[in-house]
Amino acid sequence: MEEILVAKGLKKTFTLSRKQQKLEKTNCKTKVAVDDLSFSAYKGEIFGLLGPNGAGKTTTLRMVTTLIRPDSGDAIVDSFSITANPQQVRERIGFLTSELKLEDFFTPNYLFDFFSELYGIDPATRDERKGKLFSRFGIEKFAEVKVANLSTGMKQKVSLAISLVHNPDIIIFDEPTNGLDVLTAKTVTDYLLELRDMGKSIILSTHIFSLVEKVCDRVGVIIDGRMVACDTLENIKNGKSLEDRFFDIYSELKGGNDE
Amino acid sequence: MNKNNILTIVKKEFARFFGDKRLVFTTMIMPGLLIYVIYTFMLGGIRDTFEADKDYRAKVYVQNMPKSVQPMFEGLGMDISNADDTDIESIKSLIENKEVELLVVFPPQFDSAVANYNVADTTQMAPNVLIYSNVANIESDNAEGFVRTMLTSYEETISNKFNINAYTEETANEKFDLATDEDFMGKIFSSMLPFMLLIFLYSGCMAVAPESISGEKERGTIATLLVTPMSRSHLAFGKIISLSFIALISGLSSFLGVMLSLPEFIGSEIEGLSTNIYTTSDYLLILGIILSTVLILISLISIISAYAKTVKEATTLVLPLMIVIMMVGLTSMIGGGEPQTSLSWYLIPVYNSVQAMTGIFSFNYSLINVGITIVVNIIYAGAFSYVLAKMFNSEKIMFSK
Numbered sequence: 001m002e003e004i005l006v007a008k009g010l011k012k013t014f015t016l017s018r019k020q021q022k023l024e025k026t027n028c029k030t031k032v033a034v035d036d037l038s039f040s041a042y043k044g045e046i047f048g049l050l051g052p053n054g055a056g057k058t059t060t061l062r063m064v065t066t067l068i069r070p071d072s073g074d075a076i077v078d079s080f081s082i083t084a085n086p087q088q089v090r091e092r093i094g095f096l097t098s099e100l101k102l103e104d105f106f107t108p109n110y111l112f113d114f115f116s117e118l119y120g121i122d123p124a125t126r127d128e129r130k131g132k133l134f135s136r137f138g139i140e141k142f143a144e145v146k147v148a149n150l151s152t153g154m155k156q157k158v159s160l161a162i163s164l165v166h167n168p169d170i171i172i173f174d175e176p177t178n179g180l181d182v183l184t185a186k187t188v189t190d191y192l193l194e195l196r197d198m199g200k201s202i203i204l205s206t207h208i209f210s211l212v213e214k215v216c217d218r219v220g221v222i223i224d225g226r227m228v229a230c231d232t233l234e235n236i237k238n239g240k241s242l243e244d245r246f247f248d249i250y251s252e253l254k255g256g257n258d259e
Numbered sequence: 260m261n262k263n264n265i266l267t268i269v270k271k272e273f274a275r276f277f278g279d280k281r282l283v284f285t286t287m288i289m290p291g292l293l294i295y296v297i298y299t300f301m302l303g304g305i306r307d308t309f310e311a312d313k314d315y316r317a318k319v320y321v322q323n324m325p326k327s328v329q330p331m332f333e334g335l336g337m338d339i340s341n342a343d344d345t346d347i348e349s350i351k352s353l354i355e356n357k358e359v360e361l362l363v364v365f366p367p368q369f370d371s372a373v374a375n376y377n378v379a380d381t382t383q384m385a386p387n388v389l390i391y392s393n394v395a396n397i398e399s400d401n402a403e404g405f406v407r408t409m410l411t412s413y414e415e416t417i418s419n420k421f422n423i424n425a426y427t428e429e430t431a432n433e434k435f436d437l438a439t440d441e442d443f444m445g446k447i448f449s450s451m452l453p454f455m456l457l458i459f460l461y462s463g464c465m466a467v468a469p470e471s472i473s474g475e476k477e478r479g480t481i482a483t484l485l486v487t488p489m490s491r492s493h494l495a496f497g498k499i500i501s502l503s504f505i506a507l508i509s510g511l512s513s514f515l516g517v518m519l520s521l522p523e524f525i526g527s528e529i530e531g532l533s534t535n536i537y538t539t540s541d542y543l544l545i546l547g548i549i550l551s552t553v554l555i556l557i558s559l560i561s562i563i564s565a566y567a568k569t570v571k572e573a574t575t576l577v578l579p580l581m582i583v584i585m586m587v588g589l590t591s592m593i594g595g596g597e598p599q600t601s602l603s604w605y606l607i608p609v610y611n612s613v614q615a616m617t618g619i620f621s622f623n624y625s626l627i628n629v630g631i632t633i634v635v636n637i638i639y640a641g642a643f644s645y646v647l648a649k650m651f652n653s654e655k656i657m658f659s660k
Contacts, residue, residue: 068654090488101479
């Protein structure tokens, strides 16, 4: 299988403010969010990064999408380095995360056109894509309503459509169903599978076992910034449910102590 | 896909700004309108309160009216009454009650007392005229001024040794103040306008840049832009160009408000107050300076806004810069409106703008200095844009919480 994303020894350390130090009950001024993380994702598969809150999933995805730079290590996205060629990486990926917000003042229609222009999409292609995506997610009904007046689910659908304006081959979703009602969550999950069927490569981070079991081909388990297991879903599960296996791995690592 | 996205950003910023009617009103129309209304009506109103009614005839009581000054009194256009047989105290209370404006008490035989008075004789007291008025009554205060001036000039004529610029047949058409109207206007404009322009432009910049940069950062919308392949410098340039344009219009709106209410502001006594004394090329040079200055101010405020975590923090952080800019603006009022001539002064951004504008408004400028000002400002703005682009690229600045 062809590797579409190869992460090699990614490391990211954050400086803690005094307030954060108190919250985390530590005297250490820095926190290693991602520690020597390596994994590969293959073309045409859905790769899931599974881990509890604060494990380093989002930080990993922020590095891979070039929003932040790793302290050391690198990742090669479709043969471009995130550190040496961030611009080329950005051209090739679509990124959906709650951190990326849409301007309240504008309508989904305007924002789709605006981002298409930023990616240099010609108007004919843009309109065709917009028509497809808007009808797929039912955005047409609120295409001219300002983002400020949309519900969380509607906003997520618009964000999803906008992350795909340039029809990227690699799509990275950070907790894509977080905060969504069951119907919208299902729309998103179904679309992930559709994207894979279209031959796209998808990397998603989540802490929801059922989502991983439903859509992922391969899984990487991250705990405390380290990749503790990475294999196909079946191999990871090893005959058990994913949830049971996750807790096995977690106990092995933490010696049976939760904290 | 390395296309130029500056225009895309400019279009989006304009769509954001001009699409919001409330924002357009509060940033562009309201400042000018407010200044015009405040200056015109408030200052006009204040002046009306402190200025006497021109048609009003003051009621003046005079005791022991001397023959020598009687014709002059009659020429004042006041209602003069003889108070020889009236009780002074009762007139004073009338003045106190604002029913009568003035009481003038001359010593008996004033004319002969004046004629017999010898300045050199220190044992003798000069005849003393008593004028009672009420300063809280504008008409009374005004009448007091007229009578005092009239008597002072009478005193000057009776002890006349020489005149200055006296009106005679030979000097009838002579002009003694050789300043042209243009010089006079130039002096007023050159000391006031650079300061005002700078302050209004700065307020215009303050009204738009923190919202557009810190605001986007605070709301998380700038991250959405940063994940696209758009070059950071295009984002910086696009922001600076569009915000400069909006700030410029906002600043000019305030300035227009001032210019329209200027006659009221300076005082209608100055006749012929007009901005017609400047030529089109003067205005074009001013416009060039204004444009380049706005670019500098916007890029500076943008850097501060990019550094700030919230709009609130940004608006607080830009205040010290405003004080510095105001101090620099005040230099137009120092030095009697004479601009700096040495070229090196024109390498200092903002200060060079003030000096160049002072020069143009007072018809005393060198084209080289004005040109240097514009070029220097644009270079600085370019350098600041580069810094802003670097800041957009810095995760510590853009994603610090």
